Structure formats: C-alpha cells, structure tokens
Amino acid sequence: xxxxxxxxxxxxxxxxxxxxxxxxxxxxxxxxxxxxxxxxxxxxxxxxxxxxxxxxxxxxxxxxxxxxxxxxxxxxxxxxxxxxxxxxxxxxxxxxxxxxxxxxxxxxxxxxxxxxxxxxxxxxxxxxxxxxxxxxxxxxxxxxxxxxxxxxxxxxxxxxxxxxxxxxxxxxxxxxxxxxxxxxxxxxxxxxxxxxxxxxxxxxxxxxxxxxxxxxxxxxxxxxxxxxxxxxxxxxxxx
Ligand SMILES: Nc1ncnc2c1ncn2[C@@H]1O[C@H](COP(=O)(O)OP(=O)(O)OP(=O)(O)O)[C@@H](O)[C@H]1O
Numbered sequence: 001x002x003x004x005x006x007x008x009x010x011x012x013x014x015x016x017x018x019x020x021x022x023x024x025x026x027x028x029x030x031x032x033x034x035x036x037x038x039x040x041x042x043x044x045x046x047x048x049x050x051x052x053x054x055x056x057x058x059x060x061x062x063x064x065x066x067x068x069x070x071x072x073x074x075x076x077x078x079x080x081x082x083x084x085x086x087x088x089x090x091x092x093x094x095x096x097x098x099x100x101x102x103x104x105x106x107x108x109x110x111x112x113x114x115x116x117x118x119x120x121x122x123x124x125x126x127x128x129x130x131x132x133x134x135x136x137x138x139x140x141x142x143x144x145x146x147x148x149x150x151x152x153x154x155x156x157x158x159x160x161x162x163x164x165x166x167x168x169x170x171x172x173x174x175x176x177x178x179x180x181x182x183x184x185x186x187x188x189x190x191x192x193x194x195x196x197x198x199x200x201x202x203x204x205x206x207x208x209x210x211x212x213x214x215x216x217x218x219x220x221x222x223x224x225x226x227x228x229x230x231x232x233x234x235x236x237x238x239x
Contacts, residue, residue, distance in 0.1 A: 002058065004057075028180045039200055107142040147180075210227060
C-alpha cells in the first residue's frame, strides 16, 4: 500500500495521511496502536469494505487474480443464529465470488484439524464466546482467502479464553501458512503472534516497525520495553 489517504466527512483530520505499508506473503503482521489511529479503517479498506481517497493497494498478481479474496474476522463473531456451525461455515460457499474456492470437505477438514468437529451441529447460542470466535475464524479461512484480516478478534473475551485463542490462532496461521493482518491494542498479544509489528500513530501513519520473528526469548523483554516507550512517545497507551 503506497501513499494511502483517507478522510471522512465531518472530521478535521484525515484518518490516513500518506500511509505506506508492505505485507509480504506468508507474514503475520500486527497493527498496534491506540483508539482512533486508523487501524480498523485500514483493515476495512484492504478488505474492500471501504475505499481510499488517494493512494494505491498494489496486490501481487497470482493466477491473474489482481484483487484477491480476503477473509475478515471482527470483534464479534457475527454468526447466523438460525444456522449450525457447519452451515455457518458452508454459507460462504453460497456467494458467487467465493463459490469456486469453497469446498465443503475442506471446511470439515478445518473443523477437525483445529479441534472443532464436536461443535459442527451446534447453533451459535450454544457456543461460548471463545468457541464462536473460533468458528468465525474457520468461516473466514474456509473460502481460502489470500489474506486473513482480524480486527481485535479477542478483545471481548476473558483473559484465559483470550490466551487460549491467541495460541490457537498462532498455530492455525502457521499451519495454513496464511498471510495475516491482525489489529490490536494489546502489546503482549502482538508480541505473541507477530512476525512483524507496525505501530500506528495518530493521523494514520506507521511510526515504527519491528521484526519479531527472529527475536529470541532473552531479547523479548527489552524489546517489549522499547516498543512500550515508542507507544508512550506517540501519546498512545496500550490497554
Ligand atoms: N465511517 C466513518 N465516518 C466518520 N468517521 C469515521 C468513520 N469510520 C471511522 N471514523 C473515524 O476515524 C478515526 C479512525 O477510526 P478507526 O476505527 O480506523 O481507528 P482504530 O485505530 O481502529 O480505533 P479502535 O482501536 O478504537 O478501533 C476515528 O476517529 C473514527 O471516529
């Protein structure tokens, strides 16, 4: 993404002001930053749910596909209450732009591979918050997106469930070798999952980036302190 600009009517300041950001294939990128710094807006634009005023998203062309499918998971699971877990996942296959990629056998395989087969016949109101978010992730993945986008998917969960889901998501993203972009306020979540962290500042700019994938355990604590200082310097406070 190069020179991305985005404003909303009625707001004095633009939300994104000349943002440049790369997401290499296969990377787990975490966008970290305080409320209002434009992270969700950026994610929505990448997902095709909103558009840039200026600037470009340069998608690498794969198989002639210049605007690849994305899978999106929000803070709430948004499952359809009248459908079972399996039917919720299969629902993605009903859409024209997903049909070619959707494969019911693959959806079943994902449920089994990531420990959810036992929930296949449940309705959403029979699921815990954590289970429902796992199903929302599988639904997003089942259409074989080139990019998985997650907007604070665990922020409504209790700390223990949140920790379980972070570990589950990390395994899933590694196992499926997905290119993933996760938005969060939570520095420890970012450090746990990211190959790279991009810290957003106010006005939708990336203030600093850190490559996390190669950092060994001994270097983690000093790195956390360094990122936290940058967070504070930009008058951003992690939750
Ligand atoms: N459709 C819209 N119309 C007007 N203003 C908007 C719209 N969408 C977002 N904004 C504003 O743009 C700014 C950035 O919002 P955005 O949700 O992208 O930030 P964020 O970094 O994701 O924050 P949070 O972490 O709280 O979700 C906010 O001030 C928000 O009020």
